[in-house]
Amino acid sequence: MSDPLPQEPPPEENEAATKAAVLAAAERLFALHGFQNVSVRDITAEAGVNLASVNYHFGSKDALLFEIFRRRTAELNRERARMLHEANARHGGKPPVREILEALFAPPLRWSAPDNARRISLQFIIRARGEGTAEMREALQHDVSHLARFSDALIAARPDLPREEVYWRLHFCLGMIHNNRFAELDRLHHLSDGITREGDVEVLLGRMLDFAEAGFSA
Numbered sequence: 001m002s003d004p005l006p007q008e009p010p011p012e013e014n015e016a017a018t019k020a021a022v023l024a025a026a027e028r029l030f031a032l033h034g035f036q037n038v039s040v041r042d043i044t045a046e047a048g049v050n051l052a053s054v055n056y057h058f059g060s061k062d063a064l065l066f067e068i069f070r071r072r073t074a075e076l077n078r079e080r081a082r083m084l085h086e087a088n089a090r091h092g093g094k095p096p097v098r099e100i101l102e103a104l105f106a107p108p109l110r111w112s113a114p115d116n117a118r119r120i121s122l123q124f125i126i127r128a129r130g131e132g133t134a135e136m137r138e139a140l141q142h143d144v145s146h147l148a149r150f151s152d153a154l155i156a157a158r159p160d161l162p163r164e165e166v167y168w169r170l171h172f173c174l175g176m177i178h179n180n181r182f183a184e185l186d187r188l189h190h191l192s193d194g195i196t197r198e199g200d201v202e203v204l205l206g207r208m209l210d211f212a213e214a215g216f217s218a
Contacts, residue, residue, distance in 0.1 A: 019057045021047040026054075027068050031123035035065060035131040062133045069128050069136050072121045077146040079107040084149060093156075097216045098209055100153045101173060105208050108177055113201045129178065147174075158216060173212045 025047035029038045040054045040061055047053070058064040083103035087095035108125075111118040128136050147170070154166050161169075188196050198204045 015057070018047075018049050018053055021049055022053055022057060022064070023068060023071075026064055027072075027124050028120050030065065030068070031120045031127060035127060035133075062135070065128075065133055066135045068124060069132065069139070072125055073139075075118075075121075076107055076111070076125070080104060080146065081149065083107070084153060088153075095153060095157065097154065097157045098213045100150060100157060101209055101212050101216075102205070104150055104173065105177060105212070106205055109201055109205050109208070154216070161216075169216055172215065176208055176212060 022043060026038070026043045029042055029046055041051060043061075043064075044051050044053055054061060054064055058067060080103050083106060084095075084100065087099040087103055091099070108122055110116060111122040113119065129140065132140065151167060151170055154170060155161075155163055158166060185196075198207075
């Protein structure tokens with residue numbers, strides 16, 4: 001009896017695989033080369049799919065960009081929310097400032113590690129802040145629900161500070177995250193003649209927390 005002929009996967013499986021391939025290829029290319037320097041043809045060639053796949057699955061290049069942005073920022077913020085929830089659980093709903101800030105800082109910093117599979121995702125998010133579409137800029141400016149849980153926790157941790165002061169200090173902490181990018185670190189290494197070259201993400205996290213915690217203690 002002859003072996004049965006291999007069957008093609010159902011159409012929905014083919015479509016899901018194509019969509020996943022396009023997302024992965026686009027994220028990598030955009031992260032490495034910038035949003036304006038990557039074409040739909042580049043993406044489909046990298047993914048090994050039909051040229052029409054981007055429009056079919058996403059509608060446009062901008063829509064594809066926003067889908068990657070939406071997925072990765074949601075994933076990052078889920079990690080932050082989980083860490084904050086765990087800190088709340090450890091401290092009866094009132095964690096100290098350092099643990100609140102650790103939940104904010106640690107996920108993006110750990111994603112940046114050379115051995116982390118999410119390093120490309122973080123590079124994409126960094127690109128989005130500087131090169132993003134109008135829809136991305138709108139989301140970055142107005143979607144602050146993920147930050148509200150941190151401002152609320154910090155207000156509870158420092159009830160002696162005026163609320164306005166807490167918001168400003170949180171803003172400066174966010175600046176630490178956004179400026180802790182590869183180009184800025186390289187510039188710092190040149191400024192310090194190499195003595196600031198730090199290969200351990202956890203040590204770098206500790207430095208950031210020491211500085212930010214001191215800012216909230218002032």
